[in-house]
Amino acid sequence: MDFVFWISAAVIAYVYAGYPLLLAVWARVAPKAPRKGAFPAGQWPSLSVIVAARNEAARLPARIENLLDLPYEGAREIIVVSDGSTDRTEEAIARYVSRGDVRFIAVPAGGKPVALNAGVAAARGDILVFADARQQFAAAALIELASNFADPEVGGATGELVLDCESGSSASSIGDGVGAYWKYEKWLRRHESRIWSTLGATGAIYALRRALWRPLPADTLLDDVLTPMRAVLDGWRVVFEADAMAEDWTAPDGAVEARRKRRTLAGNYQILAQEPRLLIPVVNPVWLQYVSHKVGRLVVPWALIGLFASSVMLARDGWTYALAFAAQAAFYALAALGAWLDAKARHDASGFAADLPVAFGKEAR
Amino acid sequence: MLRRAAQMAFTFVMMNYAALTALFSLRRGREVWK
Secondary structure, X not given: OXXXXXXXXXXXXXXXXXXXXXXXXXXXXXXXXXOOOOOOOOOOOOEEEEEEEOOOOOOHHHHHHHHHHOOXXXXXXXXXXXXXXXXXXXXXXXXXXXXXXXXXXXXXXOOHHHHHHHHHHHOOOOEEEEEOOOOEEOOOHHHHHXXXXXXXXXXXXXXXXXXXXXXXXXXXXXXXXXXXXXXXXXXHHHHHHHHOOOOOOOOOEXXXXXXXXXXXOOOOOOHHHXXXXXXXXXXXXXXXXXXXXXXXXXXXXXXXXXXXXXXXXXXXXXXXXXXXXXXXXXXXXXXXXXXXXXXXXXXXXXXXHHHXXXXXXXXXXXXXXXXXXXXXXHHXXXXXXXXXXXXXXXXXXXXXXXXXXXXXXXXXX | OHHHHHHXXXXXXXXXXXXXXXXXXXHHHHHOOO
16 A cells, blocks of 8 residues: 555656656756747748637627738638538628638538538648637737748647636636646646647647648547647647737636536547557657656546545554645645535526526626 | 635646546547537
8 A cells, every 4th residue: 555655646746746847957958949930021821720610600700800900921811610500600700701801611510620621621821720719819929820830840839828817817716726727737838848849739729830730530529639749740849839829718617617627638538549659659759748748647636546545544554644644635625615615606606697687697607 | 815725726626537537528528519
């Protein structure tokens, strides 16, 4: 049982402290900045911005306006792919299509990967830029993303998704927790990019050389990890571009965030089946980072269980184990308080909404 | 302060619990639009 305790503790400590420390040192000792730069006038690569959407008629006009307003010297096209929408999406963006600002493709409902495949098949740009209907890009996003492709080693560039909870302006009942996690996650990505490559991208804002695209299997959960990692496995690097920002809001409560997280982590399992090469050190150029970061996230929950169970059983065998048990008990009690606060906030919000006239229901959420 | 710490602890536990349940929800993944 001692073995379980110490192995579990070591795994957790490495994933959440040792690996970040290793990254910090690595990025300081052997940084490898991308040779990012402006292209000569008239030589900026052409962009195909692809927005896959299902029932986003209400958001798409603002999304398209945002994409059209972004400054960029090269050619750009915007492709909206409707994945079996039933909310008159086509009508909502008809004026942009008739003006030639947007190309519209409708495919039967098949999921985001199928929609992306259709969008990329129709794309003509040198660089694919992926965007969702919900977010807005900051003004410099296209220029900053494209500038990275001046480096012939760069195959992809991911922007930075900024959540409202990071600035404390979110109404989410778990805003502080998600904000802290997201800042930590982006710190890892930034440092992984500094030493060679990130381990994926942010689906809401990333760019890829069109030549590197490979059609996605229809059941893919994490297109924004599978696609960049395939490029990395082929020897390209995918960089984190903090000056290309997209803004988004935080999940309103723990239940919504848990569902989103479950999907992401299921995708991390799935991707190991889709690309088992990721687990082979010689083949995957970022093997150590991948195992430490992505696989580590899948292993830590089991280590947490192992640590707690072994602490319970060893608590009478020494003060180290007793202390570890007490610390975990206090931590989980704190988490239970957080869960109660989240449930209470959700309950209060639903009650509040029910008391309001219909017109105010949306604001109350 | 306590509220913030509770939120962070809850988020950490929830995310790790999600990794466990993710194994069992793989089959349903395609139904969820990202």
